[in-house]
Amino acid sequence: MPPVSEPAAVAAAVASANRDEHATTVGQALKRYPSAIFWAIAMSFTIVMVGYDTILMGSLMAYPSFVEKYGTYHPELGVKVISGPWQVGLSTAGSCGGVFGMIINGFVTERFGHRRVTMVALAIMTGLIFIPFFAPNVHVLLAGQCLLGAIWGIFSIMGAMYSSEICPLALRGYMTSFINICWVIGQLIIAGILQGLVNNTTKWAYKIPFAVEWVWPVPLFFLAWLAPDSPWWLIRQGRVEDAVHSLKRLSRGLSDEQIHQKVLMMNDTNRLEQKLKADASYWDCLRGANLRRTEIACLSLSSQSLIGQSLAYNATYFFVQAGLSASDAYKMNFGNMGIAFVATCFSWVLMTHFGRRTVLLCGYTFLTFDLLLIGVLSYASNNSAAKWGQSALALVWLAVYSATIGPQTWAVAAEVSSTRLRAKTLSIAGVIYNIVNIVDNTIEPYLINPTEANLKGKTAFVWFGISFLVTLWAIFRIPETRARTYGELDVLFEKKIPAWRFGTAEVEDDITIIGDDESQVRVEVGDEKRDVVEHQGAATIS
Numbered sequence: 247m248p249p250v251s252e253p254a255a256v257a258a259a260v261a262s263a264n265r266d267e268h269a270t271t272v273g274q275a276l277k278r279y280p281s282a283i284f285w286a287i288a289m290s291f292t293i294v295m296v297g298y299d300t301i302l303m304g305s306l307m308a309y310p311s312f313v314e315k316y317g318t319y320h321p322e323l324g325v326k327v328i329s330g331p332w333q334v335g336l337s338t339a340g341s342c343g344g345v346f347g348m349i350i351n352g353f354v355t356e357r358f359g360h361r362r363v364t365m366v367a368l369a370i371m372t373g374l375i376f377i378p379f380f381a382p383n384v385h386v387l388l389a390g391q392c393l394l395g396a397i398w399g400i401f402s403i404m405g406a407m408y409s410s411e412i413c414p415l416a417l418r419g420y421m422t423s424f425i426n427i428c429w430v431i432g433q434l435i436i437a438g439i440l441q442g443l444v445n446n447t448t449k450w451a452y453k454i455p456f457a458v459e460w461v462w463p464v465p466l467f468f469l470a471w472l473a474p475d476s477p478w479w480l481i482r483q484g485r486v487e488d489a490v491h492s493l494k495r496l497s498r499g500l501s502d503e504q505i506h507q508k509v510l511m512m513n514d515t516n517r518l519e520q521k522l523k524a525d526a527s528y529w530d531c532l533r534g535a536n537l538r539r540t541e542i543a544c545l546s547l548s549s550q551s552l553i554g555q556s557l558a559y560n561a562t563y564f565f566v567q568a569g570l571s572a573s574d575a576y577k578m579n580f581g582n583m584g585i586a587f588v589a590t591c592f593s594w595v596l597m598t599h600f601g602r603r604t605v606l607l608c609g610y611t612f613l614t615f616d617l618l619l620i621g622v623l624s625y626a627s628n629n630s631a632a633k634w635g636q637s638a639l640a641l642v643w644l645a646v647y648s649a650t651i652g653p654q655t656w657a658v659a660a661e662v663s664s665t666r667l668r669a670k671t672l673s674i675a676g677v678i679y680n681i682v683n684i685v686d687n688t689i690e691p692y693l694i695n696p697t698e699a700n701l702k703g704k705t706a707f708v709w710f711g712i713s714f715l716v717t718l719w720a721i722f723r724i725p726e727t728r729a730r731t732y733g734e735l736d737v738l739f740e741k742k743i744p745a746w747r748f749g750t751a752e753v754e755d756d757i758t759i760i761g762d763d764e765s766q767v768r769v770e771v772g773d774e775k776r777d778v779v780e781h782q783g784a785a786t787i788s
Contacts, residue, residue: 256510263511266504267415267731272598275416281474282412282496286421288469290405290428292364295371295462296398297432302455303391304337305440312452316384332384334688339388340395341680341687347399348680352528352673359479360408363400364470368463371397379456399680403672410660410668411476412496415731419597422660423653426593430586430648437580478665481512512665515733519666531671535739536664542723543659543675546606548682549716550647550655553610554617554709556690558643582644589648596649601749602658603726609650610717616643617710624703636703661727664736722746 270278306312307328317326328336355363374397377390405428409421439458443451474496480489486509493505500508531540596605620639626632663671693705701708726749727735734753743751 256514259507259510260514263504263507264731264733266507267511268729270414270416272416272420275414278499279414279417279497281498282414283417283421285473285496286405286409286413286417287424288466289360289364289408289473290421290424291469292368292401292462292466293405293425293428294432294435295459295466296402297429298436299394299398299432299459300340301433301436303340305436306452306455307333307336309440309444309451311447311449315449315452316381316387328384332388334691335388336384336391338684338687339391340398341684343392343395343397344399344402344680345677347396348403348673348676350396351400351403351676352670355404355407355669356479356482359475359483360404361470361473361475364404365467367397367400368467368470372460372463375456375459379453399676403676406656406660407668407672408476411478411665412474415729418661419602419657419728420594422657423590423593423597425656426648426653427587427590429652430583430590434580434583434587437583441577441580477509478512478516481509481516482666486513511731511733515665515731515736518733518736519664528670528674531663531667531674535742536667536671538742539662539664539667539739540671540674542662542725543671544678545716545719546655546658546662546724547675547679549610549720550651551679551683551686552709552716553613553647553651553713554643554706555647556686557694557705557709558613558617558620558640559647582641585641585645586648586652589645590653593649593653597654597657597728601726601728602654602661603724603745603749605650606654606658606724607717607720609646609654610713610720612646613643613651614710614713614717616646617706617713621704621706621710624706658724658727661730661732661735662725665732 276283313326313328316332317328319326351363371394374390374394377393378387381387381390405425406422409424410418413421435458436455439455443454474492475488477489477492477496480486480492489509489512490505493500493508497505530536593605616639620636620643623632623636623639659672659675660668690705693699693701693708723745725738725743725745728749730738730748737753738748738751
């Protein structure tokens with residue numbers, strides 16, 4: 247890349263790249279960045295494994311051969327069962343391990359890059375699958391799930407991070423929300439496999455699903471090996487020429503000048519964040535403007551669980567209440583995944599015509615009202631029509647969730663963080679999401695179980711109250727990130743623009759870095775002129 251030393255020339259190049267990002271339509275981006283789309287999808291397919299694996303253990307609890315192997319005999323019942331504590335432990339072990347995996351991700355991804363971390367994690371996962379496949383007892387099975395959970399934690403946020411950095415502005419939302427489709431694909435696969443093995447009474451009824459996990463790592467390893475590094479990550483590593491080469495691999499038909507301008511824009515954004523936020527540590531995620539960005543990432547992801555996912559996402563309970571046999575309800579659950587897949591695809595239509603904030607607020611509001619109706623119908627529990635009404639509302643909840651909250655929260659969480667802190671911000675958000683998910687999935691059985699609170703459909707009132715609070719939070723805190731470059735988002739958060747004004751606030755020529763001296767940099771933010779002075783690695787703004 248030819249050097250550009252004149253500040254005016256740099257500013258002109260950056261401004262040109264920004265204008266090009268905003269002017270590029272979805273159709274143009276599809277033609278210009280076919281490789282970026284392919285690699286975003288390829289790297290996101292690690293999420294298919296996560297969707298598959300996280301559903302697998304809970305689904306096996308009803309398999310007679312699985313219970314015969316890992317259950318304990320209860321004389322009063324006359325059969326083997328997996329006790330409640332072990333059910334909770336096996337179901338949540340992956341999420342517990344995922345907490346540690348996400349923390350590790352925040353450290354290693356920024357240092358070694360998305361590709362290398364993905365390859366190493368896939369290699370480790372290949373070995374760890376042997377543990378549940380050959381587990382002689384429930385204790386070893388639990389340990390295997392926890393260790394595998396750490397790898398799933400790394401993968402669960404890697405796809406969103408990588409996609410958000412290699413895709414142009416016009417495609418960024420589509421590719422980050424594709425994560426939800428990958429989750430659903432994994433759930434569809436495991437639902438189909440378990441349905442096909444439901445009448446198998448041998449040990450292979452549960453061993454085959456574990457063995458299928460070996461299908462993923464090898465092809466995904468080679469895809470990660472061939473994939474280009476994120477140009478944003480290369481810029482942060484000071485590898486400008488490699489960033490140029492990566493951008494050429496990700497695009498088609500861009501002139502050398504256009505690529506040069508885009509790399510300058512990335513470098514300019516990175517330099518701005520360096521001066522305004524100092525080092526890229528976990529501590530930096532929790533101070534200054536980044537605290538707000540971390541809060542939004544954490545609560546937007548956690549809202550997936552807080553709005554009643556543990557109750558309404560799986561409508562099997564309501565189908566059984568309505569009179570379906572357990573076997574037929576299980577088949578209906580397979581159909582639920584099909585609904586989720588189609589609805590997630592429809593979310594791309596919604597995001598084309600509406601912003602992230604609009605889609606999310608409408609989704610939160612509708613799902614909150616849906617939970618209220620489910621709770622109200624529970625008072626007519628002896629009425630067959632009311633039971634079928636609850637079942638229908640659970641399906642509607644799933645469809646709306648999959649078209650709004652499921653995909654869009656991934657997009658917001660990936661976009662709202664600064665580029666230098668993206669890995670760590672998403673790691674924190676993933677940890678909080680996993681903790682919330684563990685708590686919710688532990689509480690829900692106690693709320694609905696006949697031997698505990700026995701609330702049945704009235705459990706929806708509990709989630710209605712929480713969902714109502716989440717909706718209020720979203721109104722005041724969820725910003726509009728569509729059609730905003732990362733540099734523009736830096737400006738909007740730095741200026742403390744209210745969430746409802748993110749979509750309309752003017753930011754063009756709002757911020758400029760003047761001077762190259764490492765100890766004193768002049769920054770202009772709108773009409774304000776501030777000095778950024780570095781003291782022992784920490785930046786202060788006066």
